[in-house]
Amino acid sequence: xxxLLFALLSALCLLRVPSVVKVAESRASWLASMFGLTxxxxxxxxxxxxxxxxxxxxxxxxxxxxxIFALLAIFFxxxxxxxxxxxxxxxWTYYAPLLSIPIMIVSFALIKDKAPTAADFxxxxxxxxxxxxxxxxxxxxxxxxxxxxxxxxxxxARGPYATFSAGLLVVAAACSCHITYVVLFHFSPWDAxxxxxxxxxxxxxxxxxxxxxxxWLILFLSKQLPKLRxxxxxxxxxxALRIRVNADQARxxxxxxxxxxxxxxxxxxxxxxxxxYQRGNMxxxxxxxxxxxxxxxxxxxxxx
Amino acid sequence: xxxxxxxEKVRELCGDGTTSMKEVVDRLTVICEKPINLIEYKESWGxxxxxxAEFEDRINVYFPPQKSRHYKLHCIYHELxxxxxxxxxxxxxxxxxxxxxxxxxxxxxxxxxxSVPNHPVERWVEDFxxxxxxxxxxxxxxxxxxxxx
Numbered sequence: 001x002x003x004l005l006f007a008l009l010s011a012l013c014l015l016r017v018p019s020v021v022k023v024a025e026s027r028a029s030w031l032a033s034m035f036g037l038t039x040x041x042x043x044x045x046x047x048x049x050x051x052x053x054x055x056x057x058x059x060x061x062x063x064x065x066x067x068i069f070a071l072l073a074i075f076f077x078x079x080x081x082x083x084x085x086x087x088x089x090x091x092w093t094y095y096a097p098l099l100s101i102p103i104m105i106v107s108f109a110l111i112k113d114k115a116p117t118a119a120d121f122x123x124x125x126x127x128x129x130x131x132x133x134x135x136x137x138x139x140x141x142x143x144x145x146x147x148x149x150x151x152x153x154x155x156x157a158r159g160p161y162a163t164f165s166a167g168l169l170v171v172a173a174a175c176s177c178h179i180t181y182v183v184l185f186h187f188s189p190w191d192a193x194x195x196x197x198x199x200x201x202x203x204x205x206x207x208x209x210x211x212x213x214x215x216w217l218i219l220f221l222s223k224q225l226p227k228l229r230x231x232x233x234x235x236x237x238x239x240a241l242r243i244r245v246n247a248d249q250a251r252x253x254x255x256x257x258x259x260x261x262x263x264x265x266x267x268x269x270x271x272x273x274x275x276x277y278q279r280g281n282m283x284x285x286x287x288x289x290x291x292x293x294x295x296x297x298x299x300x301x302x303x304x
Numbered sequence: 305x306x307x308x309x310x311x312e313k314v315r316e317l318c319g320d321g322t323t324s325m326k327e328v329v330d331r332l333t334v335i336c337e338k339p340i341n342l343i344e345y346k347e348s349w350g351x352x353x354x355x356x357a358e359f360e361d362r363i364n365v366y367f368p369p370q371k372s373r374h375y376k377l378h379c380i381y382h383e384l385x386x387x388x389x390x391x392x393x394x395x396x397x398x399x400x401x402x403x404x405x406x407x408x409x410x411x412x413x414x415x416x417x418x419s420v421p422n423h424p425v426e427r428w429v430e431d432f433x434x435x436x437x438x439x440x441x442x443x444x445x446x447x448x449x450x451x452x453x
Contacts, residue, residue: 264441265434265438268374268434268437268441269434271372271374271375272374272375272378272433272434275372275375275378276353279351279352279353280351281351282350282351293372294371294372297372297373297374300374300441301373301374303441
Protein backbone atom coordinates (compact mmCIF):
# COMPACT_ATOMS: atom_id res chain seq x y z
CA UNK A 1 0.00 0.00 0.00
CA UNK A 2 2.79 2.38 1.00
CA UNK A 3 4.67 1.46 -2.15
CA LEU A 4 1.58 2.09 -4.30
CA LEU A 5 1.01 5.50 -2.72
CA PHE A 6 4.66 6.42 -3.14
CA ALA A 7 4.58 5.32 -6.80
CA LEU A 8 1.42 7.39 -7.35
CA LEU A 9 2.96 10.50 -5.79
CA SER A 10 6.16 9.99 -7.83
CA ALA A 11 4.12 9.63 -11.03
CA LEU A 12 2.26 12.87 -10.24
CA CYS A 13 5.59 14.66 -9.75
CA LEU A 14 6.94 13.30 -13.06
CA LEU A 15 3.77 14.25 -14.94
CA ARG A 16 4.25 17.84 -13.82
CA VAL A 17 7.75 18.04 -15.33
CA PRO A 18 6.67 19.50 -18.74
CA SER A 19 4.70 22.31 -17.10
CA VAL A 20 7.52 22.95 -14.60
CA VAL A 21 9.99 23.39 -17.47
CA LYS A 22 7.75 25.98 -19.13
CA VAL A 23 6.10 27.78 -16.21
CA ALA A 24 8.60 29.28 -13.76
CA GLU A 25 5.85 29.96 -11.18
CA SER A 26 5.14 26.27 -10.67
CA ARG A 27 8.77 25.31 -9.97
CA ALA A 28 8.73 26.11 -6.23
CA SER A 29 5.72 23.90 -5.50
CA TRP A 30 7.18 21.11 -7.64
CA LEU A 31 10.52 21.29 -5.80
CA ALA A 32 8.59 21.20 -2.51
CA SER A 33 6.83 17.99 -3.55
CA MET A 34 10.09 16.44 -4.82
CA PHE A 35 11.90 17.15 -1.54
CA GLY A 36 8.86 16.01 0.43
CA LEU A 37 8.82 12.77 -1.55
CA THR A 38 12.54 12.24 -0.95
CA UNK A 39 12.06 12.91 2.78
CA UNK A 40 9.28 10.30 2.82
CA UNK A 41 11.58 7.81 1.11
CA UNK A 42 14.45 8.45 3.53
CA UNK A 43 11.99 7.99 6.39
CA UNK A 44 11.83 4.33 5.36
CA UNK A 45 8.33 4.29 3.88
CA UNK A 46 9.38 2.24 0.84
CA UNK A 47 12.80 0.74 1.54
CA UNK A 48 13.39 -0.24 5.19
CA UNK A 49 15.24 2.42 7.16
CA UNK A 50 18.03 -0.03 8.11
CA UNK A 51 18.74 -0.80 4.45
CA UNK A 52 19.02 2.86 3.40
CA UNK A 53 21.09 3.74 6.46
CA UNK A 54 23.44 0.80 5.95
CA UNK A 55 24.50 2.35 2.60
CA UNK A 56 25.33 5.55 4.49
CA UNK A 57 27.46 3.92 7.18
CA UNK A 58 24.72 2.77 9.56
CA UNK A 59 25.08 5.82 11.80
CA UNK A 60 21.61 7.38 11.31
CA UNK A 61 22.63 9.76 8.55
CA UNK A 62 19.12 9.04 7.22
CA UNK A 63 17.79 11.03 10.18
CA UNK A 64 19.84 14.06 9.14
CA UNK A 65 18.88 13.66 5.48
CA UNK A 66 15.21 13.32 6.36
CA UNK A 67 15.40 16.54 8.39
CA ILE A 68 17.19 18.43 5.61
CA PHE A 69 14.81 17.23 2.88
CA ALA A 70 11.76 18.02 5.02
CA LEU A 71 13.15 21.49 5.71
CA LEU A 72 13.81 22.09 1.99
CA ALA A 73 10.30 20.86 1.17
CA ILE A 74 8.73 23.32 3.61
CA PHE A 75 11.11 26.07 2.39
CA PHE A 76 9.96 25.71 -1.23
CA UNK A 77 6.37 25.26 -0.09
CA UNK A 78 6.74 28.59 1.74
CA UNK A 79 8.03 30.14 -1.51
CA UNK A 80 5.07 28.76 -3.42
CA UNK A 81 2.63 30.26 -0.88
CA UNK A 82 4.58 33.54 -1.01
CA UNK A 83 3.98 33.73 -4.76
CA UNK A 84 0.31 32.83 -4.29
CA UNK A 85 -0.10 35.60 -1.70
CA UNK A 86 1.99 38.08 -3.76
CA UNK A 87 4.35 38.73 -0.84
CA UNK A 88 7.73 40.21 -1.87
CA UNK A 89 10.92 38.42 -0.73
CA UNK A 90 12.24 39.79 2.58
CA UNK A 91 15.75 38.41 2.48
CA TRP A 92 16.35 37.56 6.14
CA THR A 93 13.03 35.84 6.71
CA TYR A 94 13.26 34.12 3.35
CA TYR A 95 16.71 32.60 3.73
CA ALA A 96 16.90 32.30 7.55
CA PRO A 97 15.51 28.72 7.67
CA LEU A 98 18.27 27.57 5.32
CA LEU A 99 20.93 28.80 7.77
CA SER A 100 19.77 26.04 10.12
CA ILE A 101 21.06 23.36 7.72
CA PRO A 102 24.82 23.90 8.36
CA ILE A 103 24.08 24.16 12.12
CA MET A 104 22.21 20.85 11.95
CA ILE A 105 25.04 19.17 10.01
CA VAL A 106 27.70 20.33 12.49
CA SER A 107 25.68 19.40 15.58
CA PHE A 108 24.77 16.03 14.06
CA ALA A 109 28.46 15.36 13.43
CA LEU A 110 29.16 16.13 17.11
CA ILE A 111 26.65 13.55 18.43
CA LYS A 112 28.49 10.65 20.05
CA ASP A 113 27.67 6.94 19.50
CA LYS A 114 25.45 7.48 16.49
CA ALA A 115 25.15 3.76 15.61
CA PRO A 116 23.04 1.63 15.34
CA THR A 117 20.24 2.70 13.00
CA ALA A 118 17.11 3.46 15.00
CA ALA A 119 13.82 5.29 14.50
CA ASP A 120 14.15 6.73 18.05
CA PHE A 121 17.69 7.98 17.41
CA UNK A 122 16.94 11.46 18.78
CA UNK A 123 15.09 10.45 21.96
CA UNK A 124 17.75 7.97 23.09
CA UNK A 125 20.51 10.58 22.76
CA UNK A 126 18.69 13.64 24.04
CA UNK A 127 21.06 13.83 27.03
CA UNK A 128 23.76 15.14 24.64
CA UNK A 129 23.92 18.89 23.97
CA UNK A 130 24.73 18.19 20.30
CA UNK A 131 21.47 16.21 19.90
CA UNK A 132 19.47 18.95 21.60
CA UNK A 133 21.07 21.56 19.30
CA UNK A 134 20.48 19.42 16.19
CA UNK A 135 16.88 18.55 16.95
CA UNK A 136 16.03 21.98 18.43
CA UNK A 137 17.45 23.86 15.43
CA UNK A 138 15.50 21.65 13.02
CA UNK A 139 12.24 22.22 14.88
CA UNK A 140 12.84 25.97 15.25
CA UNK A 141 13.43 26.32 11.51
CA UNK A 142 10.30 24.27 10.82
CA UNK A 143 8.23 26.30 13.29
CA UNK A 144 9.53 29.60 11.88
CA UNK A 145 8.63 28.62 8.32
CA UNK A 146 5.21 27.23 9.22
CA UNK A 147 4.34 30.37 11.20
CA UNK A 148 5.50 32.47 8.27
CA UNK A 149 3.20 30.56 5.90
CA UNK A 150 0.27 31.02 8.31
CA UNK A 151 1.09 34.75 8.52
CA UNK A 152 1.21 35.11 4.73
CA UNK A 153 -2.17 33.42 4.43
CA UNK A 154 -3.77 35.47 7.23
CA UNK A 155 -5.96 37.43 4.80
CA UNK A 156 -7.17 34.21 3.21
CA ALA A 157 -7.94 32.50 6.50
CA ARG A 158 -11.59 32.01 5.51
CA GLY A 159 -13.09 29.73 2.89
CA PRO A 160 -11.05 26.98 1.27
CA TYR A 161 -7.81 28.19 2.91
CA ALA A 162 -9.22 27.75 6.43
CA THR A 163 -8.59 23.98 6.56
CA PHE A 164 -5.13 24.54 5.19
CA SER A 165 -4.22 27.16 7.81
CA ALA A 166 -5.80 25.07 10.61
CA GLY A 167 -3.60 22.09 9.67
CA LEU A 168 -0.51 24.29 9.69
CA LEU A 169 -1.45 25.63 13.13
CA VAL A 170 -1.52 22.05 14.44
CA VAL A 171 1.91 21.41 12.84
CA ALA A 172 3.17 24.58 14.57
CA ALA A 173 1.78 23.28 17.88
CA ALA A 174 3.62 19.97 17.29
CA CYS A 175 6.91 21.79 16.65
CA SER A 176 6.37 23.89 19.79
CA CYS A 177 5.83 20.69 21.82
CA HIS A 178 9.11 19.26 20.54
CA ILE A 179 11.05 22.47 21.25
CA THR A 180 9.58 22.57 24.80
CA TYR A 181 10.58 18.93 25.25
CA VAL A 182 14.16 19.59 24.09
CA VAL A 183 14.56 22.64 26.35
CA LEU A 184 12.96 21.08 29.45
CA PHE A 185 14.69 17.71 29.05
CA HIS A 186 18.10 19.22 28.63
CA PHE A 187 17.99 22.28 30.86
CA SER A 188 15.57 21.32 33.69
CA PRO A 189 15.19 18.44 36.12
CA TRP A 190 11.63 17.65 34.88
CA ASP A 191 12.54 14.85 32.47
CA ALA A 192 9.27 12.96 32.81
CA UNK A 193 7.20 16.12 32.23
CA UNK A 194 9.38 16.98 29.23
CA UNK A 195 8.87 13.51 27.74
CA UNK A 196 5.10 13.77 28.29
CA UNK A 197 5.04 17.00 26.28
CA UNK A 198 7.41 15.53 23.67
CA UNK A 199 5.16 12.52 23.18
CA UNK A 200 2.52 14.83 21.69
CA UNK A 201 4.80 15.71 18.77
CA UNK A 202 4.09 12.66 16.59
CA UNK A 203 0.33 12.76 17.11
CA UNK A 204 0.02 16.51 16.46
CA UNK A 205 2.53 16.56 13.60
CA UNK A 206 0.85 13.85 11.55
CA UNK A 207 -2.68 15.06 12.33
CA UNK A 208 -1.56 18.57 11.29
CA UNK A 209 0.04 17.30 8.09
CA UNK A 210 -3.09 15.27 7.24
CA UNK A 211 -5.37 18.29 7.77
CA UNK A 212 -2.97 20.45 5.70
CA UNK A 213 -2.99 17.82 2.93
CA UNK A 214 -6.80 17.71 3.05
CA UNK A 215 -6.83 21.52 2.84
CA TRP A 216 -4.52 21.37 -0.17
CA LEU A 217 -6.80 18.82 -1.81
CA ILE A 218 -9.87 21.00 -1.19
CA LEU A 219 -8.04 24.01 -2.67
CA PHE A 220 -6.79 22.02 -5.64
CA LEU A 221 -10.19 20.53 -6.42
CA SER A 222 -12.05 23.81 -5.93
CA LYS A 223 -9.72 25.45 -8.45
CA GLN A 224 -9.23 22.62 -10.90
CA LEU A 225 -12.62 20.89 -11.03
CA PRO A 226 -14.46 23.75 -12.81
CA LYS A 227 -11.62 23.96 -15.37
CA LEU A 228 -11.58 20.20 -15.82
CA ARG A 229 -15.35 20.16 -16.30
CA UNK A 230 -15.11 23.01 -18.81
CA UNK A 231 -12.26 21.73 -20.99
CA UNK A 232 -11.57 18.04 -20.41
CA UNK A 233 -14.05 16.60 -22.93
CA UNK A 234 -13.04 19.14 -25.60
CA UNK A 235 -9.32 18.54 -24.96
CA UNK A 236 -9.76 14.76 -25.29
CA UNK A 237 -11.93 15.09 -28.41
CA UNK A 238 -9.48 17.45 -30.15
CA UNK A 239 -6.52 15.23 -29.22
CA ALA A 240 -8.32 12.18 -30.59
CA LEU A 241 -9.02 14.07 -33.82
CA ARG A 242 -5.36 15.08 -34.12
CA ILE A 243 -4.30 11.46 -33.67
CA ARG A 244 -6.96 10.15 -36.10
CA VAL A 245 -6.02 12.46 -38.98
CA ASN A 246 -2.29 12.39 -38.07
CA ALA A 247 -2.33 16.19 -37.98
CA ASP A 248 1.00 16.49 -36.17
CA GLN A 249 3.07 14.11 -38.31
CA ALA A 250 5.38 13.84 -35.31
CA ARG A 251 6.65 10.91 -33.31
CA UNK A 252 5.64 12.58 -30.05
CA UNK A 253 2.00 11.85 -29.26
CA UNK A 254 -0.34 14.87 -29.19
CA UNK A 255 -1.70 13.33 -25.97
CA UNK A 256 1.34 14.84 -24.22
CA UNK A 257 -0.25 18.27 -24.76
CA UNK A 258 -2.89 17.26 -22.20
CA UNK A 259 -0.17 17.65 -19.57
CA UNK A 260 1.21 20.78 -21.18
CA UNK A 261 0.62 23.77 -18.90
CA UNK A 262 -3.16 24.28 -18.72
CA UNK A 263 -5.99 22.39 -20.42
CA UNK A 264 -7.10 25.65 -22.04
CA UNK A 265 -3.68 26.11 -23.65
CA UNK A 266 -3.79 22.48 -24.77
CA UNK A 267 -7.18 23.08 -26.41
CA UNK A 268 -5.83 26.20 -28.13
CA UNK A 269 -2.81 24.31 -29.45
CA UNK A 270 -4.98 21.49 -30.77
CA UNK A 271 -7.19 23.98 -32.62
CA UNK A 272 -4.17 25.62 -34.28
CA UNK A 273 -2.66 22.24 -35.23
CA UNK A 274 -5.97 21.15 -36.79
CA UNK A 275 -6.33 24.42 -38.73
CA UNK A 276 -2.74 24.02 -39.96
CA TYR A 277 -3.58 20.50 -41.06
CA GLN A 278 -6.63 21.69 -42.99
CA ARG A 279 -4.66 24.50 -44.67
CA GLY A 280 -1.63 22.36 -45.44
CA ASN A 281 -3.73 19.60 -46.97
CA MET A 282 -6.32 21.93 -48.54
CA UNK A 283 -9.02 19.88 -46.91
CA UNK A 284 -12.12 20.45 -44.80
CA UNK A 285 -13.49 18.34 -41.99
CA UNK A 286 -17.09 17.07 -42.20
CA UNK A 287 -19.73 19.61 -41.24
CA UNK A 288 -20.38 18.04 -37.84
CA UNK A 289 -16.67 18.21 -36.95
CA UNK A 290 -16.40 21.80 -38.21
CA UNK A 291 -19.45 22.69 -36.13
CA UNK A 292 -17.92 21.26 -32.98
CA UNK A 293 -14.59 23.04 -33.60
CA UNK A 294 -16.48 26.34 -34.04
CA UNK A 295 -18.32 25.74 -30.77
CA UNK A 296 -15.05 25.11 -28.92
CA UNK A 297 -13.57 28.29 -30.42
CA UNK A 298 -16.61 30.26 -29.31
CA UNK A 299 -16.11 28.86 -25.80
CA UNK A 300 -12.46 29.87 -25.90
CA UNK A 301 -13.53 33.37 -27.01
CA UNK A 302 -15.98 33.59 -24.14
CA UNK A 303 -13.16 32.88 -21.68
CA UNK A 304 -10.96 35.75 -22.92
CA UNK B 305 22.59 28.97 -34.84
CA UNK B 306 21.54 29.75 -31.26
CA UNK B 307 18.14 31.40 -31.03
CA UNK B 308 17.18 33.30 -27.86
CA UNK B 309 14.59 31.69 -25.54
CA UNK B 310 11.07 32.61 -26.69
CA UNK B 311 9.49 33.35 -23.24
CA GLU B 312 12.38 35.68 -22.37
CA LYS B 313 12.05 37.60 -25.64
CA VAL B 314 8.26 37.78 -25.32
CA ARG B 315 8.70 39.21 -21.80
CA GLU B 316 11.16 41.80 -23.18
CA LEU B 317 8.63 42.79 -25.83
CA CYS B 318 5.44 42.83 -23.77
CA GLY B 319 6.41 42.74 -20.09
CA ASP B 320 4.89 40.33 -17.57
CA GLY B 321 1.23 41.21 -17.94
CA THR B 322 -1.23 40.68 -20.72
CA THR B 323 -1.17 42.52 -24.03
CA SER B 324 -3.04 43.04 -27.30
CA MET B 325 -2.02 42.77 -30.92
CA LYS B 326 -2.18 46.55 -31.27
CA GLU B 327 0.36 46.98 -28.47
CA VAL B 328 2.64 44.35 -30.03
CA VAL B 329 2.47 45.97 -33.48
CA ASP B 330 3.15 49.41 -31.95
CA ARG B 331 6.23 48.11 -30.12
CA LEU B 332 7.56 46.29 -33.18
CA THR B 333 7.04 49.45 -35.25
CA VAL B 334 9.31 51.31 -32.83
CA ILE B 335 11.91 48.49 -32.88
CA CYS B 336 11.95 48.19 -36.71
CA GLU B 337 11.59 51.95 -37.29
CA LYS B 338 9.05 51.18 -40.01
CA PRO B 339 5.25 51.07 -39.95
CA ILE B 340 3.76 47.58 -39.94
CA ASN B 341 0.53 47.14 -41.86
CA LEU B 342 -1.78 44.16 -41.37
CA ILE B 343 -3.62 43.49 -44.61
CA GLU B 344 -6.45 41.02 -45.07
CA TYR B 345 -5.95 39.79 -48.61
CA LYS B 346 -8.89 38.04 -50.21
CA GLU B 347 -7.27 36.39 -53.24
CA SER B 348 -6.37 32.71 -53.60
CA TRP B 349 -4.06 31.47 -50.82
CA GLY B 350 -3.69 27.74 -51.47
CA UNK B 351 -1.91 26.15 -48.54
CA UNK B 352 -0.32 29.43 -47.37
CA UNK B 353 -1.45 30.81 -44.02
CA UNK B 354 0.14 34.30 -44.08
CA UNK B 355 3.25 36.11 -45.30
CA UNK B 356 5.13 39.30 -44.68
CA ALA B 357 6.84 41.52 -47.21
CA GLU B 358 9.39 44.14 -46.19
CA PHE B 359 9.76 47.29 -48.26
CA GLU B 360 12.12 50.24 -47.89
CA ASP B 361 9.57 52.25 -45.94
CA ARG B 362 7.14 49.69 -44.49
CA ILE B 363 6.46 46.08 -43.61
CA ASN B 364 3.23 44.46 -44.77
CA VAL B 365 1.77 41.35 -43.18
CA TYR B 366 -0.78 39.67 -45.45
CA PHE B 367 -3.26 37.13 -44.19
CA PRO B 368 -6.31 35.42 -45.71
CA PRO B 369 -9.86 35.85 -44.46
CA GLN B 370 -10.44 33.18 -41.82
CA LYS B 371 -13.59 31.94 -40.18
CA SER B 372 -11.60 31.29 -37.02
CA ARG B 373 -10.53 34.47 -35.22
CA HIS B 374 -8.00 32.54 -33.12
CA TYR B 375 -6.32 31.04 -36.17
CA LYS B 376 -6.23 34.40 -37.93
CA LEU B 377 -4.52 36.02 -34.93
CA HIS B 378 -2.15 33.07 -34.61
CA CYS B 379 -1.03 33.34 -38.26
CA ILE B 380 -0.44 37.09 -37.86
CA TYR B 381 1.55 36.55 -34.65
CA HIS B 382 3.63 34.00 -36.54
CA GLU B 383 4.63 36.65 -39.08
CA LEU B 384 5.16 39.26 -36.35
CA UNK B 385 7.50 36.68 -34.78
CA UNK B 386 9.56 36.74 -37.99
CA UNK B 387 9.72 40.54 -37.86
CA UNK B 388 10.77 40.48 -34.20
CA UNK B 389 13.36 37.74 -34.70
CA UNK B 390 14.92 39.55 -37.66
CA UNK B 391 15.24 42.69 -35.53
CA UNK B 392 17.83 40.86 -33.35
CA UNK B 393 20.17 40.96 -36.35
CA UNK B 394 21.71 37.58 -35.60
CA UNK B 395 22.88 35.26 -38.32
CA UNK B 396 19.83 33.05 -38.78
CA UNK B 397 20.31 31.14 -42.06
CA UNK B 398 16.71 32.11 -42.79
CA UNK B 399 14.67 30.03 -45.21
CA UNK B 400 13.98 33.21 -47.19
CA UNK B 401 14.88 34.51 -50.61
CA UNK B 402 17.94 36.76 -50.42
CA UNK B 403 17.99 40.28 -51.90
CA UNK B 404 19.89 38.95 -54.93
CA UNK B 405 17.31 36.21 -55.44
CA UNK B 406 14.48 38.75 -55.16
CA UNK B 407 16.14 40.95 -57.79
CA UNK B 408 16.74 37.96 -60.02
CA UNK B 409 13.11 36.89 -59.81
CA UNK B 410 11.56 40.37 -59.92
CA UNK B 411 9.74 39.69 -63.20
CA UNK B 412 8.79 36.12 -62.47
CA UNK B 413 5.15 35.05 -62.67
CA UNK B 414 5.61 32.66 -59.75
CA UNK B 415 8.41 31.47 -57.50
CA UNK B 416 8.55 28.16 -55.62
CA UNK B 417 11.28 27.15 -53.22
CA UNK B 418 12.35 24.29 -51.01
CA SER B 419 13.80 24.85 -47.55
CA VAL B 420 14.84 22.50 -44.79
CA PRO B 421 11.66 21.15 -43.18
CA ASN B 422 10.98 21.97 -39.55
CA HIS B 423 13.48 24.84 -39.63
CA PRO B 424 14.49 26.23 -36.18
CA VAL B 425 13.37 29.72 -37.21
CA GLU B 426 9.91 28.43 -38.11
CA ARG B 427 9.73 26.59 -34.79
CA TRP B 428 10.82 29.76 -32.95
CA VAL B 429 8.19 31.98 -34.55
CA GLU B 430 5.48 29.34 -34.04
CA ASP B 431 6.44 29.17 -30.33
CA PHE B 432 6.33 32.98 -30.32
CA UNK B 433 2.77 32.86 -31.70
CA UNK B 434 1.73 30.37 -29.00
CA UNK B 435 3.28 32.52 -26.26
CA UNK B 436 1.54 35.60 -27.61
CA UNK B 437 -1.78 33.80 -27.69
CA UNK B 438 -1.42 33.11 -23.96
CA UNK B 439 -0.70 36.75 -23.27
CA UNK B 440 -3.65 37.99 -25.32
CA UNK B 441 -6.08 35.31 -24.15
CA UNK B 442 -5.23 36.37 -20.60
CA UNK B 443 -7.18 39.63 -21.08
CA UNK B 444 -10.43 40.09 -19.22
CA UNK B 445 -13.71 39.84 -21.09
CA UNK B 446 -14.24 43.58 -20.56
CA UNK B 447 -11.12 44.25 -22.61
CA UNK B 448 -11.31 42.08 -25.73
CA UNK B 449 -8.71 42.45 -28.44
CA UNK B 450 -10.42 44.94 -30.78
CA UNK B 451 -7.76 44.92 -33.44
CA UNK B 452 -9.38 42.77 -36.09
CA UNK B 453 -12.99 43.31 -35.24
